[in-house]
Amino acid sequence: MIRDYTDEEARRALLLKWGMAAADEIPAWVAEMDYALAPPVAEALAEAVSRGVVGYPPLETGGELGKAYAGFAARHYDQEVDPGQVLPVVDVTAGVRVALDVLSEPGPMVMPVPAYSPQLEVAQVTGRERVDLVVDADAERAGIDLDRLDRLLADGARTLLLTQPHNPWGRVFTRAELEGVRDVVLRHGARVISDEIHAPLVLPGARHLSYLAIEGTADHAVAVVAASKAFNTPGLRCAQIVTADPATRDRLAGAPLVRNDSWSPLGVIAAVAAYTHGDAWLAALVQRLGEQRSLLASLLAEHLPRARMRPLEATYLAWLDLRAYGHDEPASVIRERGRVWLEEGSRYQPGLAGHVRLNIATSPERLTEIVRRTAGALGS
CATH class of the missing domain: 3.40.640.10 (Type I PLP-dependent aspartate aminotransferase-like (Major domain))
Structure with a gap:
């Protein structure tokens, strides 16, 4: 029931999240989902x-x-x-x-x-x-x-x-x-x-x-x-x-x-x-996000073992502590070196170092690539 946008569809539909990203970037910053509109909403x-x-x-x-x-x-x-x-x-x-x-x-x-x-x-x-x-x-x-x-x-x-x-x-x-x-x-x-x-x-x-x-x-x-x-x-x-x-x-x-x-x-x-x-669509969405949460935990354990993820009980926005990788502003490093756009933790608390917010509401394939690129950028 949850249909993933292709990259081309996402750039046409999500004008801020994808439209502002460079062609070689994966955006995982602002709180929009890479999923097609729920049919009951689209029809209405x-x-x-x-x-x-x-x-x-x-x-x-x-x-x-x-x-x-x-x-x-x-x-x-x-x-x-x-x-x-x-x-x-x-x-x-x-x-x-x-x-x-x-x-x-x-x-x-x-x-x-x-x-x-x-x-x-x-x-x-x-x-x-x-x-x-x-x-x-x-x-x-x-x-x-x-x-x-x-x-x-x-x-x-x-x-x-x-x-x-x-x-x-x-x-x-x-x-x-x-x-x-x-x-x-x-x-x-x-x-x-x-x-x-x-x-x-x-x-x-x-x-x-x-x-x-x-x-x-x-x-x-x-x-x-x-x-x-x-x-x-x-x-x-x-x-x-x-x-x-x-x-x-x-x-x-x-x-x-x-x-x-x-x-x-x-x-x-x-x-x-x-x-x-929208109940049936929402139930499918929550199931998908639960699967994405589990996938992220596995990917972090494999590729970013020093990362610390706060327990994700709600939302599709993971709060990651990357201080162990030695960068005060890791999101800028990850974007420059890995071409993944995350949110800097200091945007949520001025002066806070070493944290990022990662949007997991995307396809499993994109989430896997996001973590892989992030690990490469941080040199883990």
């Missing part, structure tokens, strides 16, 4: 374009999009979502910004790092300071340091940006971990914005639990979700803010339109199709 889009659906989207909460997401959350996460508490936004990072602008008190925002690089400046854009909660690079499993979080909130921080499942760590947080975060946040009367865009991409062996599904979170938290990462449709521009408290929903819905960039009607149609008819 083609039908919509044939009807001329290229105008403004309806300005509503809930609606067909809310119903579709509520059904998806019930099936995949055993989570009860009120469709009327689902609000469209242009993308997840914009949703985080809107939530900060509308809901959060003035004061710093706590950001666990390494973190999704486009969000490193979201606090500053809203006039706030970012304070980093640095994850121990040598820890076996990355997690939130609750004592450090407690100190940062005690010192005046008012919001935690929680990314879960986490990019680039690949972590799925447990109920106990999320309850620990809740307890610290409640102690200080702070707020949580939970970026859950990777929730559909939890791999075999783990299970996603929304922060909003934890008791006692409704009045201080929102979740920002989208179908775009799991169904490879980021250019269609549609995400959702999920609330569990009517007062929170009303504050967001009542914000001036200028605070919420207009989402796309085609993005809404694609999301509804994905949430409603």
Whole structure:
């Protein structure tokens, strides 16, 4: 059910990931998958374009999009979502910004790092300071340091940006971990914005639990979700803010339109199709990604035995510690010598040396060549 793009198809379809790469490079950097569009999504889009659906989207909460997401959350996460508490936004990072602008008190925002690089400046854009909660690079499993979080909130921080499942760590947080975060946040009367865009991409062996599904979170938290990462449709521009408290929903819905960039009607149609008819394709995707995870582990053991891969519990983005190979910026070395384009770890945590993020959502043959070239470039 998962069809790999050929190189030629990928260059035509993935204009950023493949279109910006040189002819002799294999791109494995930005979070796009080298797979053809899910048929239910492709069919819904083609039908919509044939009807001329290229105008403004309806300005509503809930609606067909809310119903579709509520059904998806019930099936995949055993989570009860009120469709009327689902609000469209242009993308997840914009949703985080809107939530900060509308809901959060003035004061710093706590950001666990390494973190999704486009969000490193979201606090500053809203006039706030970012304070980093640095994850121990040598820890076996990355997690939130609750004592450090407690100190940062005690010192005046008012919001935690929680990314879960986490990019680039690949972590799925447990109920106990999320309850620990809740307890610290409640102690200080702070707020949580939970970026859950990777929730559909939890791999075999783990299970996603929304922060909003934890008791006692409704009045201080929102979740920002989208179908775009799991169904490879980021250019269609549609995400959702999920609330569990009517007062929170009303504050967001009542914000001036200028605070919420207009989402796309085609993005809404694609999301509804994905949430409603995409389960079989998504199951095949998760199976493929699980196989790619296993393949990567074998390839690293054979070709890059000194590399350290954090446990990959979700996403298709492997976080690799290559410090043992002696390069502060290994991605630049790998690109220059091996013609493989990876993401530099310092993009996710300024000053972090020796790490890279590798996108495994490609064919087994390409992934094998990526690791082979990387090993040759590092001289392993």
